[in-house]
Amino acid sequence: MQCHNMTEKIDINKEAKKIVLVGNPNVGKSVFFNALTGSYVDVSNFPGTTVDISSGRYKDMVVMDTPGVYGVSSFNDEERVARDVILYADIILNVVDAxxxxxxxxxxQQIIDMGKPVVVALNMMDDVKKNGIEIDIDKLSQELGVPVIPTVAVKGEGIEEVKEALDRARTGNRLPIVEENLRAVRHMVDEDSEALLVLEEDENIIARHNISGVKGMREQIYQARRERVDEIVKKVVHHTNRGASFSVKLGRWMLSPLTGIPILLVVLWLVYEFVGVFVAQTVVGWTEEVIMGEYYYEFIMKTLEPLLGTESLLAQLLIGEFGVLTMTPIYVFGLLLPLVVGFYLVLSIMEDSGYLPRVAVLTDRSLNLLGLNxxxxxxxxLGFGCVTMATITTRILGSRRERFIATMLLGLAIPCSAQLGVIAGLLGPLGIKMAALYVSVIFIVFALTGTLLNKVVPGKSTDLMIDLPPLRLPRIENVLKKTYVKSKVFITEAGPLFLLGAVIITLLQYTGILDLIANGFAPITEGFLKLPRETAVAFIMGIIRRDFGAAGLNDMVSRGLLNSSQVVVALIAITLFVPCIAAIMVIFKERDWKEALLIWLGSFAISFLTAGIVAQVII
Structure with missing residues (x-):
């Protein structure tokens, strides 16, 4: 027996009982280890790894510490070392962050499923009280089937009770699925603990015992264990506001739909006021129109126009209406950069304060209907700031399916801040009914498209797995560093793509193809959408830059070419229309060309179909 015992290779008393400390990272195991062993500590290198194992004595027993792990498995050196020490322990002292x-x-529960005698030290109970949480210790002990001792280790509270409980360590309540299947593999290994890992498909244990032909049950056991833990937590953990700090109470209010949704609406309003009004209008008005639009533009034109003229292809490419030395830097540094910095500043504050994860939890159930978490x-x-930036950010989503759905919805139904300002200006004079019609149509398209994609796109979206950190005041250093890094990455990635888009548009304009496209749109514009022929030009300009298209509509309104109903139809079309050329280029970069083309053509179809239906009803 125990011919595979890896602890035999460590310099400890082989005859003594082994108490092994086990727990997740940062749960306070070292405090218990020091309390048990005092100053008599030895450190040994675990064979074949760079991981050290601390050991000492408590009475006539050996105490061994293990690396912090989230499960007993073989994914890295720390987990392999922890596994090999835990497998052959006599008593497990499991330290849990309450x-x-x-x-x-x-x-x-995994350690209990191994059949080891266990004592649970439920540590950091002071934090539990500060957060207004109550844990039924007796009920928890009953559910697990092992002694559970509440502790605050750093203050020495509960340490003596833990020491006394070590003599009462016992095996706990295994999962039924483990009990039912353990016998089938028990004879193949030396220990019950090894038999469990065979069922959980631990390749190292299977190879160690030369086992073959055993059907693994890792996913089933993990699922059953997760469900059992959730069941236990529901029975023993109770959230109250008694003793909780204001930040804890506020954090809970943010998670409840009744209070969380109004809080979210207020936060979004503040974000819009800062990014959509202050940055997009005041700051951008200075950076785009004054610094880049006047000083930079005049310098470039005075320097290069005498050399290149204005009519040649080279002149159009460099200093023309969509030139790489005129519109591109003005757009990227005058408009995009302030918006990007502003939005990432807000996002970093929300993230560092702990609010952003709570928004994710609050909206999770609703977004599940759209195939997202x-x-x-x-x-x-982010899309309400800049769709280009938001498209890059879809990388944080857990599956290709989610990234496709999110990119489609962003490109289709989320107007950027540059466009929102013009849209708000156009809708304002039309009254609340027309504004409500516009908002309702965009929201319905967003919801229906997401729901449909959730049903037809193959695969399965991932569940939301997220830790909720405590609410706290953001650290200025962290916020500024995150803002700088993310803004730099965005400009580095999006800038060259926009430059390429500017070259393409210039070539289309120089060759006359742009006018042909505009004329090609005209029959749809005049017939199905019931809009003037000139609206097609606004649509084309919307591809170059979204607010250019909206601004083109504004010019038509000022010339009396559009009535109120036509304004709403045109705004619906241009909002649902494909995003600007920079966003299109990023979509093709982030998705493969088939998905990108589907998103692009799908936006065309949905835009004109929706606007056309509305036009038939109200015009």
Whole structure:
């Protein structure tokens, strides 16, 4: 027996009982280790790894510490070392962070499933009280089937009780699925603990015992264990406001739909006021129109126009209406950069304060209907600043399916801040009914498209797995660093793509193809959408830059070419229309060309179909 015992290779008393400390990272195991062993500590290098194992004595027993792990498996050196020490322990002292009990009990239940005598030290109970949480210790002990001792290790509270409980360590309540299947593999290994890992498809244990032909049950056991832990937590953990700080109460209000939705609306309003009004209008008005539009533009034109003229292809490419030395830097540095910095500043504040994860949890159930999880709220919020930036941010989503759905919805139904300002200016004089019609149509298209994609796009979206950090005041250093890094990455990636788009548009204009495209749109514009022929030009300009298209409509309104109903139809079309050329280029970069083409053509079809239906009803 125990011919595979890896602890035999460590310099400890082989005859003594082994107490092994086990827990997730940062749960306070070292405090218990020091309390048990005092100053008599030895450190040994675990064979074949760079991981050290601390050991000492408590009474006539050997105490061994293990690296912090979230599960007993073989994914890295720390987990392999922890596994090999735990497998052959006589008593397990499992240290659990009481504030994160739902996370930590997964490891606890796995150790219990191994059949080891266990004592649970439920540590950091002071944090639990500060957060207005009550844990029924007796009920938890009953559910697990092992002694559970509440502790605050750093203050020495509960340490003596833990020492006394070590003599009462016992095997706990295994999962039924483990009990039912353990016998089939028990004879193949030396220990019950090894038999469990065979069922959980641990390749190292299977190879160690030369086992073959055993059907693994890892996914089934993990699922059953997760469900059992969730069931235990529901029975023993109770959230109250008694003793909770204001930040804890506020954090809970943010998660409840009744209070969380109004808080979210207020936050979004503040974000819009800062990014959509102050940055997009005041700051951009200075950077785009004054610094880049006057000083930079005049310098470039005075320097290069005498050399290149204005009519040649080279002149058009460099200093023309869409030139790489005129519109491109003015757009990227005058408009995009302030918006990007402003939005990433807000996002970093929301993230560093702990609010953003709560928004993800609050919106998770609603976004599930669209094939997304709560994490998708981040690119959606970003989209109201800049769809190009938001498209890049879809990388945070967990599956290709989610990234496709999110990119489609961003390109289709989320107007950027540059466009929103012009849209708000056009809708304002039309009254509340027309504004409500516009908003309702865009929202319905957003919801229906997402729901449909959720049903037809193959695959399965990922669940939201997210830790909720405590609410806190953001650290200025962290916020500024995140803002700088993310803004730099965005400009580095999006700038060259926009430059390429500017070259393409210039060539289309120089060759006359742009006018042909505009004329090609005219029959649809005049017939199905019931709009003047000139509206097609605004649509084309909207591809170059979204607010250019909206501004073109504004010019038509000022000339009396559009009535109120036509304004709403045109705004619906140009909002649902494909995003600007920079966003299109990023979509083709982030998705493969088939998906990008589907998103692009799909936006065309949905835009004109929706606007046409509205036109038939109201015009």
């Amino acid at each position: 504030l994160h009990i739902e996370r930590d009990l997964f490891l606890t 709560g994490r998708a709220i981040i690119p959606i919020i």
